[in-house]
Amino acid sequence: MAQLLEAAATVFTTSGYNGASTNAIAREAGVSPGTLYQFFPNKEAIAVExxxxxxxxxxxxxxxxxxxxxxxxxxxxxxxxxxxxxxxxxxxxxxxxxxxxxxxxxxxxxxxxxxxxxxxxxxxxxxxxxxxxxxxxxxxxxxxxxxxxxxxxxxxxxxxxxxxxxxxxxxxxxxxxxxxxxxxxxxxxxxxxxxxxxxx
Structure with missing residues (x-):
């Protein structure tokens, strides 16, 4: 989860909230989208956490x-x-x-x-x-x-x-x-x- 949140912070910073996507966050974290969805159902949940x-x-x-x-x-x-x-x-x-x-x-x-x-x-x-x-x-x-x-x-x-x-x-x-x-x-x-x- 920490790895995903760190990746999300990078993506939100570079792309903005609207420009960010779960696929981009998963790619930044070096994991598959499926792995991301085991922890977060969507981008909003990541942002909230x-x-x-x-x-x-x-x-x-x-x-x-x-x-x-x-x-x-x-x-x-x-x-x-x-x-x-x-x-x-x-x-x-x-x-x-x-x-x-x-x-x-x-x-x-x-x-x-x-x-x-x-x-x-x-x-x-x-x-x-x-x-x-x-x-x-x-x-x-x-x-x-x-x-x-x-x-x-x-x-x-x-x-x-x-x-x-x-x-x-x-x-x-x-x-x-x-x-x-x-x-x-x-x-x-x-x-x-x-x-x-x-x-x-």
């Missing part, structure tokens, strides 16, 4: 990234601690993006993605609230919404490139996030890390 496994790993990844202990770090290091694992996961699992975007994706995956989106947005808001505790709740919500959209858009650029260019876009994404959040850090309480309230 792969989507479930990737979603579980994604939850573990952002769960480890969005922790309050990162609030003790200087802003640049905090961004590294939060963004690096999220970016790495998506770069290492490009099929995750394929299986969480598009109207043709099986409904159960889309529903799970919507729930993930809401959870991540909530965690982002909690982190921003912890980082900037003196700001009113409505401002925190706007900042979290903006930061989340900036990250998602920047991630699309990162995923569209490889090698040195990908690293360059990661640096640009972090620079944008730092430039947005750093001025807000001046509102932090007196006990905040000095680095966060210094001029870069």
């Amino acid at each position: 792969l989507g479930n496994r990737l979603t579980h790993r994604w939850r573990e990844t952002y769960g480890a990234a969005f922790v309050h202990s990162h609030l003790e770090l200087p802003l640049d290091r905090m961004l590294d601690a939060i963004l690096d694992p999220l970016i790495a996961f998506n770069c290492e699992n490009p099929a995750f993006a394929v299986l969480t975007h598009g109207s043709e994706i099986p409904g159960v995956i889309s529903q799970e993605h919507d729930a993930l989106h809401e959870t991540m947005l909530t965690r982002t808001e909690e982190l921003i609230s912890g980082y900037l505790p003196d700001l009113p709740a409505d401002r925190v919500t706007r900042i979290a919404d903006t930061a989340f959209v900036v990250f998602k858009s920047g991630l699309d650029l990162v995923m569209a490139h490889n090698g040195p260019e990908r690293q360059a876009y990661i640096a640009e994404l972090k620079a944008v996030m730092y430039g947005y959040l750093h001025p807000l850090a001046r509102t932090r309480p007196a006990g905040a890390t000095a680095h966060d309230t210094d001029t870069p």
Whole structure:
């Protein structure tokens, strides 16, 4: 099953969900279509199983990234601690993006993605609230919404490139996030890390 799912991830990434077929997945896995059908009745079942496994790993990844202990770090290091694992996961699992975007994706995956989106947005808001505790709740919500959209858009650029260019876009994404959040850090309480309230 693991062999088939790995092959499916490759085929979904290269061909898209609509362009993928069970025959192509079986061929990529080096097995006969009959062997594939012993494990999965159709392409949708493969996508759902792969989507479930990737979603579980994604939850573990952002769960480890969005922790309050990162609030003790200087802003640049905090961004590294939060963004690096999220970016790495998506770069290492490009099929995750394929299986969480598009109207043709099986409904159960889309529903799970919507729930993930809401959870991540909530965690982002909690982190921003912890980082900037003196700001009113409505401002925190706007900042979290903006930061989340900036990250998602920047991630699309990162995923569209490889090698040195990908690293360059990661640096640009972090620079944008730092430039947005750093001025807000001046509102932090007196006990905040000095680095966060210094001029870069």
